Amino acid sequence: xxxMRTRKRICAVALNGVIAVLAIAWLVPVFWLVISSFRAEQGxxxxxxxxxxxxxxxxxxxxxxxxxxxxxxxxxNTMLVAGCSCVITTILTLMVxxxxxxxxxxxxxxxxxxxLVLGMFPGFMSIIAIYHFMKAVNLDQTLLALILxxxxxxxxxxxxxxxxxxTIPKSLDEAAILDGASNSTIFWKIILPNAKxxxxxxxxxxxxxxxxxxxxxxxxxxxxxxNFTVSKGLYTMVDKTNIxxxxxxxxxxxxxxxxxxxxxxxxxxxxxxxxxxxxxxxx
Amino acid sequence: xRENSKQNVLICAAAKGSLWTRLSFAVMGAGxxxxxxxxxxxxxxxxxxxFFFFFxxxxxxxLSKFNTLGTETQRKVWNAELQIFQxxxxxxxxxxxxxxxxxxxxxxxxxxxxxxxxxxxWYAQESARRGGHIDSFREDLRSLTHERFHITLxxxxxxxxxxxxxxxxxxxxxxxxxxxxxxxxxxxxLFTWVGMTNVTDIFLGxxxxxxxxxxxxxWTIVWAILATFTNYILGMLLAxxxxxxxxxxxxxxxxxxxIAIAIPQFVSLLLISRALEPAGAINVLLQKLGLxxxxxxxxxxxxxARIVVVVVNMWIGIPYTxxxxxxxxxxxxxxxxxxxxxxxxxxxxxxxxxTLPYMIFVTAPAxxxxxxxxxxxxxxxxxxxxxxxxxxxxxxAGKTDLLVTWLYKLTVNxxxxxxxxxxxxxxxxxxxxxxxxxxxxxxxxxxxxxxx
Numbered sequence: 094x095x096x097m098r099t100r101k102r103i104c105a106v107a108l109n110g111v112i113a114v115l116a117i118a119w120l121v122p123v124f125w126l127v128i129s130s131f132r133a134e135q136g137x138x139x140x141x142x143x144x145x146x147x148x149x150x151x152x153x154x155x156x157x158x159x160x161x162x163x164x165x166x167x168x169x170n171t172m173l174v175a176g177c178s179c180v181i182t183t184i185l186t187l188m189v190x191x192x193x194x195x196x197x198x199x200x201x202x203x204x205x206x207x208x209l210v211l212g213m214f215p216g217f218m219s220i221i222a223i224y225h226f227m228k229a230v231n232l233d234q235t236l237l238a239l240i241l242x243x244x245x246x247x248x249x250x251x252x253x254x255x256x257x258x259x260t261i262p263k264s265l266d267e268a269a270i271l272d273g274a275s276n277s278t279i280f281w282k283i284i285l286p287n288a289k290x291x292x293x294x295x296x297x298x299x300x301x302x303x304x305x306x307x308x309x310x311x312x313x314x315x316x317x318x319x320n321f322t323v324s325k326g327l328y329t330m331v332d333k334t335n336i337x338x339x340x341x342x343x344x345x346x347x348x349x350x351x352x353x354x355x356x357x358x359x360x361x362x363x364x365x366x367x368x369x370x371x372x373x374x375x376x
Numbered sequence: 377x378r379e380n381s382k383q384n385v386l387i388c389a390a391a392k393g394s395l396w397t398r399l400s401f402a403v404m405g406a407g408x409x410x411x412x413x414x415x416x417x418x419x420x421x422x423x424x425x426x427f428f429f430f431f432x433x434x435x436x437x438x439l440s441k442f443n444t445l446g447t448e449t450q451r452k453v454w455n456a457e458l459q460i461f462q463x464x465x466x467x468x469x470x471x472x473x474x475x476x477x478x479x480x481x482x483x484x485x486x487x488x489x490x491x492x493x494x495x496x497x498w499y500a501q502e503s504a505r506r507g508g509h510i511d512s513f514r515e516d517l518r519s520l521t522h523e524r525f526h527i528t529l530x531x532x533x534x535x536x537x538x539x540x541x542x543x544x545x546x547x548x549x550x551x552x553x554x555x556x557x558x559x560x561x562x563x564x565x566l567f568t569w570v571g572m573t574n575v576t577d578i579f580l581g582x583x584x585x586x587x588x589x590x591x592x593x594x595w596t597i598v599w600a601i602l603a604t605f606t607n608y609i610l611g612m613l614l615a616x617x618x619x620x621x622x623x624x625x626x627x628x629x630x631x632x633x634x635i636a637i638a639i640p641q642f643v644s645l646l647l648i649s650r651a652l653e654p655a656g657a658i659n660v661l662l663q664k665l666g667l668x669x670x671x672x673x674x675x676x677x678x679x680x681a682r683i684v685v686v687v688v689n690m691w692i693g694i695p696y697t698x699x700x701x702x703x704x705x706x707x708x709x710x711x712x713x714x715x716x717x718x719x720x721x722x723x724x725x726x727x728x729x730x731t732l733p734y735m736i737f738v739t740a741p742a743x744x745x746x747x748x749x750x751x752x753x754x755x756x757x758x759x760x761x762x763x764x765x766x767x768x769x770x771x772x773a774g775k776t777d778l779l780v781t782w783l784y785k786l787t788v789n790x791x792x793x794x795x796x797x798x799x800x801x802x803x804x805x806x807x808x809x810x811x812x813x814x815x816x817x818x819x820x821x822x823x824x825x826x827x828x
Contacts, residue, residue, distance in 0.1 A: 101622070111617065112623060113629075115633075118691075119632060119636040120632055122647055123635060142664070185536065186533075188529040188530070204530075210812055211541055213748060214545050216752075217754075217784065218548050219548065222543070222548050225470060229474060241540065245539065245541060275522035307642045311788070350643070351638070351640060351643060354638055354639070355635055359635075362630075
């Protein structure tokens, strides 16, 4: 009996140890980013690992040295684009999710399959066409174009919200219908108030997406420096000519961008599972 | 009556329709106005007028050039007086194609409305003949909040979907059959239809393009399989380990992994790629530890670079799978374990006969999605190696390039749109058809209706 208990203890220690080692392995790059952002010496490559001295200078420089890299402006652009496309995407997604979850009409299955297939097309292929279209109507390289690009595909990403709506009991709808409510009333008065978590998730997702995206913004903005978002902007700091001087500033900028994303991500992870495995899991 | 197929309504309306119904074929809304559906009838009429002007003043100009995509090149004429070249704009193939697609879409929508107009007037006529009720405009509006609420809700999302996803895709598909590349850039030059040239180029014509394509296709498939299954299996193990009763501080461990993936990929991948360079942190560390004397060419040696992308992808992907499986594990019904325990099943037996099958079943559809995502995994490859190391026996591609990153380079760096579109269509057909097939065969999707 005693040997059994010791074996269990050894098992527990080993398992906890392995997980701890893995967790550290996963956190090393994050840690590396943070110490690089406080490093006083410039340069992307150093012949030593631990910085010789620390400074807040990189953060100060990020916001004050605006001649070459206008980070505050890019940050403003990003917030504007992310905010607008978050609102539009959330509204569109919830509408589509409700329709597929609750309403039954002849073309429903076709539309759902079509959405699935359309989602398989490499995203930026359509972005190129949109770029040319925007150019034709003189909207290329604008923030509006970027907002439209980020929120245009909203009707395809309804899975998470639909999965959640599916778990709201149908008996609620039926009771409301007996009371003379229309489908519109059910949507506004029953489904939406009961779906606050998934509204939050959809909104957070839609807000994060423009912040972390790099491809769409490079295709749409090309070299319109003033309308860059943070990802595209920060990336210009680390091209061949600037990387030596600006690498640590880049790290500081990356930390500032990463903090809100990390917080939102942690808040959202509870609902991630429901979205991935859809209706197969209740919860 | 509503079961009538589309053709039947048109034939019935033409054969048995009243004069007003037949008039609806030419003047939209006539039948509706006859049956006192004034607002509806006028809306139809207005649609027709607007469409007519649109077609005459806009669509016709572009559609008439659709078959050639323009014939007049932009001309430069030497103006001796001003001592400059003056440019006279010619046709812009790009705009002709773009606006033609847009016009065709409008025509399709118009035909649908035209059909609806005839159907409405035929139904109204039939209803009136039987002395039935004809909906007033007010009732129509009210039905949009109930019986036809799906139309109200879907109209906006579908509009954006058509404008920003469907039409661009159609446009890019058409581009695949043109010679729109670096040498045929509007507005300076025209491009035109070349039929299947791009397709034959890729599959059997142009040797270097064929080699590049099949080389990249092979690597893309290997990559997608490796990336999906390493993440799947290791993520599952990690989730099972963290969820084990022996592990304390479960939420803390999970959060550690989640922080790692919540860092935007353009940041973390850039950092990792810098660290992997000859003078980067990892080589410095290995040298300090005395494990190697000269830096390892992580991103310069083709084989090593391929291993590196797979390993780094594990760093990115395992936390996601871990999150999924943690959720799934917590949802396995406890009764299953209890009854298994009563039957005398040990922990290993319980894992193999309950946990494993359950997890695999529930995550099957998600795995297909992951596979597709990996097939088109732009970020990991482009931000980490940018497709490199480059090689001369590939057309504009490196040894770790996937089809999708090759496509990006062809368009953004080389303006070789037609070739890129052809590859895009190929990826689309391969991935789309496979996943549609698998999706509709998976139990979880088939019974989608019943999970509510």
